[in-house]
Amino acid sequence: MQYIVAGAGPAGVVACETIRKLDKESAITLIGAEPEPPYSRMAIPYLLSEKIAEQGTFLRKTAGYYEQLNIKLVHNRVTGLNAADNSLQLDNGEQLKYDRLLLATGATPINPPIPGVDLEGVRHCWTLKDAREIAARAKTGSSVVLMGAGFIGCIILESLVKRGVKLTVVERGDRMVPRMMDDTAGNMLKEWCEDKGVRVLTSHSVTAIEKSDPLSVILDSGERLHADLVISATGVRSNIDFLQQSELETDQGILVNSFLQTSHPAVYAAGDAAQGRDFSTGEFTVQAIQPTAVEHGRIAAVNMVQNNCLTHQGSLNMNVLDTLGLISSSFGQWMGVDGGDAVCFVDKTRYKYLNLQFKDDVLVGISSLGHTENIGVARGLIRGQLALGKWKQRLQKNPERLMEAWLACSMGIA
Amino acid sequence: MQKALLIDPDKCTGCLQCELACSYEHEGVFNPSKSRIRVFTFHQEGRFVPYTCTQCSEAWCQQACPVDAITLNADTGAKEVSDSACVGCKVCTIACPFGTVNYNQVTGKVIKCDLCGGDPKCVSACPTQAIVYVDADQTGYEKMRQWAKETDNNPAASA
Amino acid sequence: MSWTGKILRVNLTEGTVAAEPLNMQWAQQYLGQRGLASKYLLEETDPKCDPLGPDNKMIMATGPLTGTMAATGGRYSVVTKSPLTNCIACSNSGGFIGAEMKHAGWDMIIFEGCSPTPVYLYIENDQAELVDASEIWGTSVWHTDEWLHNKYQDPLLRISAVGRSAESGCLYAAIINDLHRAAGRSGVGTVMASKNLKAVAVRGTLGVGNIKQPERFMQVVNENKAILAANPVTGQGLPAYGTQVLMNVINEIGALPAKNMQEVQFDGAHDISGEAMHEPRKSDGKPNLTTNAACFGCTIACGRISTIAQGHFTVENKAKYWGNSGGLEYEAAWALGADTEINDLDALTYANFLCNEDGYDPITFGSTVAAAMELYEMGVITDAQTGGVAFNFGSAEALAKAAEWVATGEGFGKDLALGSKRLCEKYGHPELSMTVKGQEFPAYDPRGIQGIGLNYATSNRGACHVRGYTIASEVLGVPVKTDPLVSEGKPDLVKAFQDATAAVDSSGLCLFTTFAWDMTNIAPQIDAACEGEWTAEKLVELGERVWNMERQYNMQAGITRADDTLPERLKSEEGAARTGPAKGKFSEVEKMLPEYYEKRGWNEDGAPTDETLNRLGL
């Protein structure tokens, strides 16, 4: 049996490891388009803030790790798929045959449609190569404009501030992390950042970037900002362009069933590239987060080896974010559901926010600021769909007692 | 045979000796807020519930970690955090459905139970034997593990 | 070095908070908690001041071992001038707030002045602020606790608060922490309320890390934990029955004061004993006791967690009392039960819940109720005062009503809130008040236990068992058994207990450890943790220094030899014990007193001689 995994990010690596665990004999090839050993994009912010060196971003750290598992690592780009013939096309012209294929090619940042995004000095923050260029330009005292205060934007924000740059953030939405927080929380986050000396312009967009030294960034308000570096973090889309000639069905990402199998039975998809099931809504979406990539990778691999024995119940959308020391998180349907109810605790002066969303007596979503203790239990409660009984009322009074609610309901304590 | 912590909340008096022993062992400070084990008080019901990582076989924390900072100690079965590798991204803290990995804002790393390398200090500190260290398959955590399987129902790969 | 080296000074008049260094020289002489706070009080205030005026200060203090892993290392003390006794007050409490204060980085909080409007103090590590408390003023401790927890959404916030009794001027109001632990005696809560300070809420996440010899400390701590576990009192009796283990024992030796101390035994003792708390109730088949509970770091866990049967007359239709809360300890069960001759365990538990809910001392409260009952049966107090409630001995209804009145300061509760001394004076029978220096007795009768009577008479905070718990020796045989019925040798015994206790109370440890430990167990724990050299001898001397300093404070406040005595009832033939092993006995306190003064190095007026003061460095 020949397994090929295209994409050497977390989804791809976990898939290879899982295959190897279940099948000690077969050949496994892992193909990545980037020159570095498989690494984690998520670790890039910590590379930028100099908490780690490049090796610190590597997904696996032991020397000879892939050889030991007898996983063949190929650095090349997949340019085409011929599903009918079980073969892949590589950039170097090579053709590879597979029995089972996993597409875990991740996503790519999108460019906002404005003049000047191609200029030198305008970067994404997505690959190690990007990181090196950002590090070279984002020096103490230099001016940086960050386009987009979404989840990824906010994470990079922290490392840029740690590098000592003068930072301006421009976000089209009316608050920070609009897809993770409501306006109260999103604006508390904004105030927090402003308090720490970051200029945050929400409800604004960049209309053009002009070449000059430094660059000129023109806003919809007409304001002109000078920038040694502009970082664009305005969203991502799945890497599926190379599938255009294949018959594989795609939409936002590669379409899969609940075994993470694509429209072609020998081909599976996982991670940012796949449009997988969302636990909360049951709909198929691209979540583009690390835990989902890993979960996909593992489940897809099991199904590739053991013939669709494992159903993917859907991944829970969740995020955790550290913005200059203020930690926020969101889980599931943090925005609430029809016919559900909620409790929201807000303490603006102490930057505390906790919002719980219920459907009947089951927790369906959470968003929080400044709460970190035992926060994972939110996942346990939501995924476990635990009936809260009298604890719902208690939580409505004291949302912070989440862990107690969990213990009480899961262990029959009270 | 690997051993595990077996917790019997009925025996617990809420004295927090376990939290003190744990924080002292790992941080050199008597400081419950840095303990890997936490005792929860149910005042109305008159109950105390000590709770920590079960070293669950799914190890959600380990899987979610983007930089391989959580690894299995083959001798004890503990999932251990490597401080040098942990970047403090906190993804494990939202991935563990039991809420037993916590972020330590002072060090910028996460903390979780490591079974003290096989000599659990909470066990020796507990005056009531509410926490004991026994062969893994006896533990009351089986129930929790069971739950973990049912909800995410993808155990095969980690079996 | 185990001290944080930091004091928080809160000026309530100005509304300011400021950090200042701890006087480390004093720390070497007075250790912490009771000793060190008393030193600050003596240095900074005039002992003649009005206890409820702005010139009095109130100090909350931890000991060097508070917040460490030393078994029972969670204590804190409140030191101030008492409105009940006009003497120095030092009330000691467990629970969790003491350790939390320490973990927030503070050895002590000194409150001075008086706030123009109600406030509470919020502390999060090194941040402290006074916050408007108008929304919780006029509410109970329990409500305040809930309100603060809701406001901050932090289950680990530790709270000390005063209730409505304190606000309405009850002279024996307590400061309740962690819902049902109390700095209970001498009206320290009254002082707090007089300052318009409703609560102190603390969150500390810094911990205690500066132990002098960490490895040695852990070793001695573990050795001494093992000693507590092996000891029958601290390892078995107290965890199983709490201090209530004593009810039957003390009744049997004929030293359980009853009926406002007219009797020395109570027929209903078993019904309200620790054993009875384990027995299933007739009403609902459940025992009164749910579980035992520990204070911070305590490996004994004598605390009681109890319920009241939902159908009991005291809590019918009152769901808020149906859950678990702090149950009866021996002193409370005695005062609320034996002294009033009430044998209804759930009714006592109810009164005890109210004592916690609105913060007042169950010992003084129960004794005051007992005095009022005696006055009622004499016809001095009538239905006109009690609003028609028959105030007879044995009436659980009367007790429940009284507890409700004192909680809120309503009706006859205003009289009861005076304490028995002022109540009996008001009704023209001062001789019926069972007090020393204005403070009521605890649960051991000086007729049947001679040493404890001398301790009561000389205790620096008025009648009190935990200033010199000679019961350990006279009843339990710790460290050696002495005969409770004889007065010979007791002055020495009392002095030894008083000095040792003053040292324990200054360390951060709980006095109950001394059932199993003596100074040679405690000294190495302090020595391993703290700067300086700490031997058993040094600690005993420190205890004696503290005792003499407190005496100096009291003498400056106006206390004289005449105050070192017991009520007539206990020291005269007419009042002699009528039943039991002590039958015919009365307290020989007057005989013991001169010898006690001599052993203390005090002159015949009870004043420390210059030589004594010099020897102790005072």
Ligand SMILES: Cc1cc2nc3c(=O)[nH]c(=O)nc-3n(C[C@H](O)[C@H](O)[C@H](O)COP(=O)(O)OP(=O)(O)OC[C@H]3O[C@@H](n4cnc5c(N)ncnc54)[C@H](O)[C@@H]3O)c2cc1C
């Ligand atoms: C700066 C930053 C911070 C982030 N922070 C978080 C966070 O805090 N939490 C979180 O949950 N998520 C975070 N993410 C998102 C997270 O990193 C991704 O969801 C995750 O990496 C997805 O994993 P993947 O394996 O699906 O794809 P990727 O990690 O993108 O890996 C895709 C792999 O495929 C390769 N590839 C792509 N196209 C081809 C091709 N045609 N042929 C061969 N190989 C190809 C790539 O080179 C790469 O090796 C962050 C991302 C970034 C950029």
Ligand code: SF4
């Ligand atoms: S921290 Fe949580 S996920 Fe990790 S091993 Fe422990 S219980 Fe499992």
Ligand code: SF4
């Ligand atoms: S085994 Fe060790 S690390 Fe785990 S909770 Fe106990 S003391 Fe803490």
Ligand code: SF4
């Ligand atoms: S040491 Fe034991 S009794 Fe004390 S809190 Fe921990 S588990 Fe409970």
